[in-house]
Amino acid sequence: MKYRDTLSGLVFFAIGVTTAWIGSGFYADTAYIPVGVGVLMSVFAVPLMVRGVVGNTMSTSMPLIHHPLRFFVTLACCVLFYFLLPIIGFYTTSTLFVIVMALLLGERRPAVVICVAVVFIALLYGLFAVVLKRPLPVEFFLAS
Amino acid sequence: MFESLFHALPVALQPDSLLSLVVGTLAGILIGALPGLNPVMAIALMLPLTYGFDPIIALGLVAGIYNGSMYGGAIPAILLKIPGTPAAIATTFDGYPMTRNGQGGLALKTACWSSAVGGVVSALALMTLAPLLAKVTLAFGPAEYFWVAVFGLTSIAVLVGKDLSKGILSALLGVIVGLVGIDTLSGEERYTFGSLYLVGGFDLIIVLIGLYAIPPILEMAEKRNESYFNADSFRVSAVAGGLGLLRNYWRTWSRSSLIGVCVGILPGAGGNLAALLSYNEAKRRAPDPDSFGKGNPVGIAAAESGNSADNASAMIPSLTLGIPGNLVAALVLGALMIHGLQPGPQLFTKSPDVVFGFMWQMLLTAMLLFVLGGMVATRLFAQVLRLPTALLVPTTLVLMAIGVYTVNGNVVDLYVMLAFGLVGYLLDRLEFPLAPVVLGVLLGPMAEQNFRLAMLISQNDASVLFTRPISQGIIALLLIVLLSQLWKYHRRNARSSAAPPSGSA
Numbered sequence: 052m053k054y055r056d057t058l059s060g061l062v063f064f065a066i067g068v069t070t071a072w073i074g075s076g077f078y079a080d081t082a083y084i085p086v087g088v089g090v091l092m093s094v095f096a097v098p099l100m101v102r103g104v105v106g107n108t109m110s111t112s113m114p115l116i117h118h119p120l121r122f123f124v125t126l127a128c129c130v131l132f133y134f135l136l137p138i139i140g141f142y143t144t145s146t147l148f149v150i151v152m153a154l155l156l157g158e159r160r161p162a163v164v165i166c167v168a169v170v171f172i173a174l175l176y177g178l179f180a181v182v183l184k185r186p187l188p189v190e191f192f193l194a195s
Numbered sequence: 196m197f198e199s200l201f202h203a204l205p206v207a208l209q210p211d212s213l214l215s216l217v218v219g220t221l222a223g224i225l226i227g228a229l230p231g232l233n234p235v236m237a238i239a240l241m242l243p244l245t246y247g248f249d250p251i252i253a254l255g256l257v258a259g260i261y262n263g264s265m266y267g268g269a270i271p272a273i274l275l276k277i278p279g280t281p282a283a284i285a286t287t288f289d290g291y292p293m294t295r296n297g298q299g300g301l302a303l304k305t306a307c308w309s310s311a312v313g314g315v316v317s318a319l320a321l322m323t324l325a326p327l328l329a330k331v332t333l334a335f336g337p338a339e340y341f342w343v344a345v346f347g348l349t350s351i352a353v354l355v356g357k358d359l360s361k362g363i364l365s366a367l368l369g370v371i372v373g374l375v376g377i378d379t380l381s382g383e384e385r386y387t388f389g390s391l392y393l394v395g396g397f398d399l400i401i402v403l404i405g406l407y408a409i410p411p412i413l414e415m416a417e418k419r420n421e422s423y424f425n426a427d428s429f430r431v432s433a434v435a436g437g438l439g440l441l442r443n444y445w446r447t448w449s450r451s452s453l454i455g456v457c458v459g460i461l462p463g464a465g466g467n468l469a470a471l472l473s474y475n476e477a478k479r480r481a482p483d484p485d486s487f488g489k490g491n492p493v494g495i496a497a498a499e500s501g502n503s504a505d506n507a508s509a510m511i512p513s514l515t516l517g518i519p520g521n522l523v524a525a526l527v528l529g530a531l532m533i534h535g536l537q538p539g540p541q542l543f544t545k546s547p548d549v550v551f552g553f554m555w556q557m558l559l560t561a562m563l564l565f566v567l568g569g570m571v572a573t574r575l576f577a578q579v580l581r582l583p584t585a586l587l588v589p590t591t592l593v594l595m596a597i598g599v600y601t602v603n604g605n606v607v608d609l610y611v612m613l614a615f616g617l618v619g620y621l622l623d624r625l626e627f628p629l630a631p632v633v634l635g636v637l638l639g640p641m642a643e644q645n646f647r648l649a650m651l652i653s654q655n656d657a658s659v660l661f662t663r664p665i666s667q668g669i670i671a672l673l674l675i676v677l678l679s680q681l682w683k684y685h686r687r688n689a690r691s692s693a694a695p696p697s698g699s700a
Contacts, residue, residue, distance in 0.1 A: 080381075081381045115621070125416040
């Protein structure tokens with residue numbers, strides 16, 4: 052039994068059924084495609100589930116996550132980065148994010164990390180703030 | 196007509212015009228290379244600044260930005276698997292694997308030359324076939340557009356990836372994502388679950404960056420101590436160009452440029468569709484289709500010449516009929532009107548120097564890509580990969596954040612991008628192809644809208660979808676692709692079941 056195929060088939064089947072079920076409540080022709088797509092997804096998920104059940108258990112596939120610690124540290128840093136962006140400001144948060152992430156990912160040359168972070172953020176500032184004048188979250192020390 | 200065309204050449208070659216072409220092309224490459232920025236945004240920002248300029252200079256900047264950005268979008272697609280523009284989706288399929296295999300330089304050079312060739316062919320089509328091709332667009336109604344969308348969606352779902360059902364499920368998932376938000380025809384909210392954010396639906400560029408760019412970045416972070424990129428990737432100068440590339444890719448370039456020109460003249464069908472159809476066709480005709488998606492330069496040649504060949508041809512309906520084929524064409528019409536020129540058939544008689552001069556500018560900027568793209572931009576951007584992985588990961592994440600944030604100025608978009616990134620990561624690990632998901636988001640709404648318009652016009656008579664000759668032609672093509680793929684799957688399965696299991700000896 053190939054658990055991944057069985058499980059992914061089940062998930063797609065559930066998404067298909069839910070899409071069709073919710074879609075059936077839409078008004079007139081607004082429902083055609085949602086119902087059609089939902090039904091098609093459920094239909095195509097069935098062979099995947101069946102193949103998963105009768106499939107070869109010996110088949111090797113790559114692990115879902117190679118290195119869970121680094122994977123979740125990266126994700127956590129991203130969430131924290133997005134959370135702090137509107138509070139601290141784009142350029143300050145981005146500079147801190149580059150420095151912290153680089154150190155967490157194993158870069159052990161602080162001077163290189165700081166230099167790259169500062170030059171990179173300066174280039175972004177020049178392009179987005181000075182040339183293109185794109186509005187980005189304001190720095191906390193500049194907010195009135 | 197040809198007399199007016201050649202009369203306009205000196206106008207396009209004036210020093211001011213040439214300067215605007217160089218500045219526009221360089222700016223276009225930079226804009227295309229930055230995810231989140233696109234030529235539409237850049238041209239819209241630039242137009243008000245050109246009020247005081249001669250129209251030919253303003254149009255030169257437009258031509259440069261438009262052609263430059265098509266190649267620019269390929270640079271992050273190849274180096275980082277982030278499509279700089281939606282039209283660069285198909286470039287990631289083989290571009291990024293080539294970078295991983297140590298052929299980043301060759302991938303960039305192939306993309307640059309292919310973009311330039313596609314742009315030149317498209318400009319020549321604009322100059323010579325404009326009035327004739329404009330008539331073709333009028334023959335396309337909602338039923339034909341519906342089949343074009345279905346053809347694009349189905350062919351990519353069955354051609355990409357090893358598993359037919361996984362490809363189709365991916366495409367259907369994309370269509371469902373594309374359904375979220377207010378229905379444009381009836382105004383009804385669909386799958387919004389009371390969320391104000393979902394009312395507007397998912398922005399394509401956010402889905403695109405999330406699905407495509409986050410998974411390789413997470414993988415890069417996981418493997419930080421292992422060699423992620425091959426050092427040979429950086430050597431651009433050592434890669435053969437010019438005649439060598441011409442010899443290898445002329446068939447692909449010709450076929451893809453033709454597809455790009457045909458797609459370009461259809462209003463609403465953009466460079467992304469042209470690139471994907473060209474890629475599919477190149478894969479279908481290749482003697483080694485299994486090498487596609489693993490780093491085959493022919494895939495890049497097809498995708499890039501296809502999306503660039505869409506550029507000038509998209510101007511055909513707008514210049515000849517006054518009907519803009521895409522947003523850039525609409526902005527070109529806006530630029531003409533700003534300068535007191537009325538788009539439409541009379542434009543060719545009232546202001547031939549401007550309209551034919553613009554055609555020459557489209558050709559010249561495509562040719563400039565050989566120089567500016569190959570010698571300057573490619574060498575400069577290839578240096579990005581020299582950064583250590585531990586620094587490349589956070590800087591790329593910041594670049595993605597700025598690209599996504601600038602779309603709507605909403606922090607929630609960043610979380611949505613990350614969520615799509617996780618979905619993409621999971622699908623990738625479960626061996627579901629990601630390209631059909633993106634294509635589903637892109638073509639699903641186009642297919643639905645045209646299907647419903649066709650039904651509305653025919654008063655719910657479904658035969659309207661099958662009775663028109665162009666529709667029948669597209670359906671025949673669709674069946675050929677589907678049946679040939681089913682036959683290939685059948686043969687592959689028969690061969691694998693006939694072969695003795697490994698290790699049984």
